[in-house]
Amino acid sequence: xxxxxxxxxxxxLGAALLLAPAAYAAPKKASAKTAQSAKKKKxxxxxARRVAVLASGPHADAARDALEAELAxxxxxxxxxxxxxxxxxxxxxxxxxTQPAGAAAVASELGLSAVLVADTSTVGKKHQVRVxxxxxxxxKALASPAAAKPATPKLVPVAVKRQWTAxxxxxxxxxxxxxxxxxxxxxPTPVDPEPxxxxxxxxxxxxxxxxxxxxxxxxKPVAAAPKEKKAPEKEEDSLSTEQExxxxxxxxGALGVKLLGRSLRYKDDVFGVLRPYTLGPDVGGxxxxxxxxxxxxxxxxxxxxxxxxxxxxLGITGAVDQSFGLKSTGSTGAVSYPxxxxxxxxxxxxxxxxxxxxxxxxxxxxxxGMNTFRIDAVDGERPLDLPNVEYKTAGLGLGVRAALxxxxxxxxxxxxxxxxxxxxxSSDAWFPRMSAGAVTGSATLAYRLNRILDVRVKADLxxxxxKFNPEPxxxxxxxxxxxxxxGLSFQLGFRY
Numbered sequence: 473x474x475x476x477x478x479x480x481x482x483x484x485l486g487a488a489l490l491l492a493p494a495a496y497a498a499p500k501k502a503s504a505k506t507a508q509s510a511k512k513k514k515x516x517x518x519x520a521r522r523v524a525v526l527a528s529g530p531h532a533d534a535a536r537d538a539l540e541a542e543l544a545x546x547x548x549x550x551x552x553x554x555x556x557x558x559x560x561x562x563x564x565x566x567x568x569x570t571q572p573a574g575a576a577a578v579a580s581e582l583g584l585s586a587v588l589v590a591d592t593s594t595v596g597k598k599h600q601v602r603v604x605x606x607x608x609x610x611x612k613a614l615a616s617p618a619a620a621k622p623a624t625p626k627l628v629p630v631a632v633k634r635q636w637t638a639x640x641x642x643x644x645x646x647x648x649x650x651x652x653x654x655x656x657x658x659x660p661t662p663v664d665p666e667p668x669x670x671x672x673x674x675x676x677x678x679x680x681x682x683x684x685x686x687x688x689x690x691x692k693p694v695a696a697a698p699k700e701k702k703a704p705e706k707e708e709d710s711l712s713t714e715q716e717x718x719x720x721x722x723x724x725g726a727l728g729v730k731l732l733g734r735s736l737r738y739k740d741d742v743f744g745v746l747r748p749y750t751l752g753p754d755v756g757g758x759x760x761x762x763x764x765x766x767x768x769x770x771x772x773x774x775x776x777x778x779x780x781x782x783x784x785x786l787g788i789t790g791a792v793d794q795s796f797g798l799k800s801t802g803s804t805g806a807v808s809y810p811x812x813x814x815x816x817x818x819x820x821x822x823x824x825x826x827x828x829x830x831x832x833x834x835x836x837x838x839x840x841g842m843n844t845f846r847i848d849a850v851d852g853e854r855p856l857d858l859p860n861v862e863y864k865t866a867g868l869g870l871g872v873r874a875a876l877x878x879x880x881x882x883x884x885x886x887x888x889x890x891x892x893x894x895x896x897x898s899s900d901a902w903f904p905r906m907s908a909g910a911v912t913g914s915a916t917l918a919y920r921l922n923r924i925l926d927v928r929v930k931a932d933l934x935x936x937x938x939k940f941n942p943e944p945x946x947x948x949x950x951x952x953x954x955x956x957x958x959g960l961s962f963q964l965g966f967r968y
Contacts, residue, residue, distance in 0.1 A: 521585035521646060522608075524553040524578075526569055529592030534628035535601055539588050541629075542636055550643070553582060572611030579608030579649055586614070586646035588639070592628070595621075601631045605642035609649050615642025720784040720823070721967050722777050725770030726928060728963030730793055732813060733759035734845065740951030747857045751798075751813075761960040763813065767793045768963075771821055785823040789837065792816045793959075800847045802855045809855065810848045815934075817841030823873075835871035835885065840864075843934065843957075844895075859902055861955065862895035863936060865910060881926070883916040891936065902948060903940040910936045924968055930961040 523543055527536040536555065543550040558569055561581050567574035575587045587606045592599060602619035606612065617638045620631035733752035752762035769791035776784040798811035819839030826832050843863040847854055869887025876882050889910035898906050914932035921927065935956040942949045 520547070520549055520551045521643065522551045522553050522583055522648065523586050523588060523643065523646075524555060524558045524582070524584055525588045525590065526555055526558060527590040527592065528570075529590075529599070530594065531592035531599055531601065531622070531625045531628050532590070534625040535590040535592050535603070535632065538629040538632040539590060539603070542632065553584060557582060558584075558587070570606075572606065572613075574611070575606040576609065576611035576649070579611070583648055584608040585648045586643050588643075591619075595619075601628055601635075603632070603635055603639055605639055605646065607646050609647045613642075614645050615639050720773055720776040720780070723770065723772050724965075724967040725768065726930075726961075726963040726965040727766075727768040728928075728961055730765040730767035730959050730961040731761035732763045732765050732793070732795060733761040733958045734763075734813070734956070735759035736953065736955045738950045738953045742949040745857070746948060746950055749800075749858055751800075751811075759956075759958065761958050763795060763798055765793050765795045765813065765959075767791075767959075767961050785825070787821045787823070788818075789821040789839070790816070790818045800855070800858070807850055809850055812844060812846045812848065815841065815843040827874075831875040833873045835869070835873065837869040837871065837885070837887070838867070839869070840866050841889075859896035859899075861897050862893065863889075863891050863910070864893040865889040865891050867910070867912070869912065879920050881918040881920065883914075883918070885912075885914045887912045889934075894936075894938075897938070897953075903938070903942070903946070903950075905941040905943070906938050907941065908936060908938045910934065918965055924966055926965040926967070928961075928963050928965045930959075930963065932959045932961070933957070934959075 525536050525539045525543075527533070527539070529535075540552055543552050558578055561578050562569040562574060565574075565577055565581070567577045569575050569578045569587060570589045570591075575589075578584065579587060585608045587608065589604045589606060591602045591604075594600070598621045600619040600621050603617065604613050605615040607614050615638050617635040620634065622628055622631050731752075734749065735751075735754070735758055736749040737757060738746040738748065750759045752759040754760075769789070771787040771789040773784060773787040775786065793813075793815045795811075795813035798813060799808040800811040801808055817839045818841065819837060821835060821837040824834040824836075826834065841864075843865070844861070846860045846862070847858055867887050867889035869885050871883060871885035873881065873883045889912060891908040891910060894906070894908055896902055898904065898908070912932070912934050914930060916928050916930040918926040918928035933956065935954065938953045938955075940948075940950050940952055942951075
């Protein structure tokens with residue numbers, strides 16, 4: 473009995489020893505699989521956000537390159553969608569992708585999480601860089617740091633780096649639009665089996681998925697190729713000349729030396745007693761410029777320093793030409809008489825800019841002025857056959873200024889002057905019933921030394937024309953006259 477009891481206990485103990493390891497090992501194996509599965513799920517990286525960059529303004533290329541470079545440094549977080557794809561989608565839908573509604577519509581079509589909108593437009597006299605992160609789901613602005621104001625494209629990447637921390641916070645908050653719900657697959661329609669010699673192939677339980685159009689391939693971020701370095705520019709030239717021309721200056725003008733000529737010719741001189749006058753070399757009755765003068769002009773735009781817009785381009789203008797060392801001879805040529813040639817004008821000028829970056833402009837100028845040509849007496853006598861003239865005129869002129877290149881500027885002006893008085897020529901001793909008019913024209917070519925100074929060559933002409941309307945008993949009888957003044961100037965110009 474005792475021996476049977478011991479045998480049963482031994483058999484029970486042996487069975488327990490054999491089953492215990494297997495029972496202990498089974499849960500361990502299951503827990504190990506569960507832990508491994510959880511580890512794999514945890515190790516899987518988050519899906520990269522699809523982001524597009526839209527840039528506009530003078531520094532658009534620099535801003536786009538800088539933003540795409542920052543995104544390309546984080547390929548695990550962001551996937552760059554080409555700007556051309558965004559522009560094409562916006563054009564098809566007729567939307568503005570830089571605005572909330574347009575950004576959301578484009579993001580819905582392309583599956584974008586965010587749109588980076590970079591604006592590099594000009595504010596006043598400085599460029600700005602303002603970047604906004606628009607959410608792909610609803611187009612709202614998730615981040616819009618304060619605009620930076622770099623002076624050159626080389627400083628744009630620095631401005632982007634300073635704003636990147638705030639921009640990335642907005643990008644991390646972005647989300648793509650929700651995909652449209654997909655209809656559940658329909659169960660297959662039962663098909664009656666047809667008699668066949670060979671067994672039919674098994675029918676799939678679910679229908680084959682419908683073919684969808686292939687998605688447009690996405691360009692992978694590629695490291696930007698290094699751009700060729702241009703030769704360093706001078707400090708003055710590094711400032712944008714387009715920016716300087718687009719803004720209204722406070723003051724502009726020129727000062728230099730002018731060569732003057734004069735030719736006075738009468739028409740239909742019945743008695744042949746009217747003596748013509750020539751100052752400078754005479755070529756076929758036309759006097760070439762040769763007498764020296766000091767010539768200068770200045771235009772001040774008083775409101776340009778305080779405000780922008782239309783009134784900033786209204787200026788007060790003035791010009792003075794003054795001769796020195798001139799002499800005129802009498803009819804015999806024996807005596808030289810001191811001669812004065814002077815002209816001044818004052819008025820208002822308004823400039824209307826046009827063209828790319830407002831580099832060109834129309835001018836409208838209204839002036840009042842006086843042009844004097846006087847022969848002074850020597851020992852109380854002067855030539856009586858040469859009248860002293862003093863034209864007082866009021867006129868209107870039109871002009872156009874154009875930037876031919878980064879260095880050359882051109883200016884052309886044409887105007888009409890109405891003589892209010894002509895001095896001795898319209899007196900009772902000469903032609904009291906005369907009528908007169910005058911035209912003026914000038915062409916200037918300037919070479920820019922820097923953003924303030926230039927050197928220029930200017931050719932101009934003032935031409936007065938008269939109809940004398942003589943009557944019997946007048947001291948002189950002639951049909952009319954032409955009094956013209958050609959000029960050639962070499963000046964140093966300025967614009968600030």
